[in-house]
């Protein structure tokens with residue numbers, strides 16, 4: 001069964017997306033393991049001069065190695081100004097410059113949570129577009145947009161208390177396991 005690395009697009013401690021990410025193992029099909037990706041919080045802004053003088057920051061290689069070693073990647077990310085949070089975009093930009101770029105051929109699934117009504121739908125399309133350029137294999141459906149997340153997640157315990165949301169997540173993880181198997185990953 002597949003081992004999955006999960007990337008949270010939010011850096012804040014009380015992040016709803018982090019709560020969703022932390023809950024994923026509860027909804028995963030039997031045998032699927034999900035662990036958090038190494039942190040990208042301290043990465044400098046991408047600058048080719050850094051890459052060409054000091055080389056890639058160690059955290060870039062650590063993140064890329066975790067992605068390469070995984071059978072799939074799940075993003076749980078907020079939407080910032082209808083697009084990706086800058087820190088997440090920056091982390092993807094850094095790893096994308098590595099030889100043996102880690103997203104190439106990698107199964108990817110996307111989830112987003114927002115207190116707003118649309119649940120981060122627009123960040124998902126920008127992230128999908130980036131994954132096209134990086135030649136990842138992004139799962140189309142089922143989509144997971146958690147709108148109005150403040151009412152669906154208990155911010156004291158981090159638990160998802162909305163049944164429909166729990167069901168969508170479980171269905172996506174089930175579909176993702178099949179998608180990975182279809183593309184030659186572990187069953």
Ligand SMILES: Cc1cc2nc3c(=O)[nH]c(=O)nc-3n(C[C@H](O)[C@H](O)[C@H](O)COP(=O)(O)O)c2cc1C
Nearest residue numbers: 010015016017018078079080081082114115116120
């Ligand atoms: C810079 C910034 C831009 C935001 N833009 C959007 C947006 O475009 N769409 C949206 O649904 N929420 C937007 N929000 C609200 C976030 O969805 C909300 O802060 C959410 O809790 C962030 O995710 P997190 O809880 O995982 O940190 C924005 C928040 C910030 C800080």
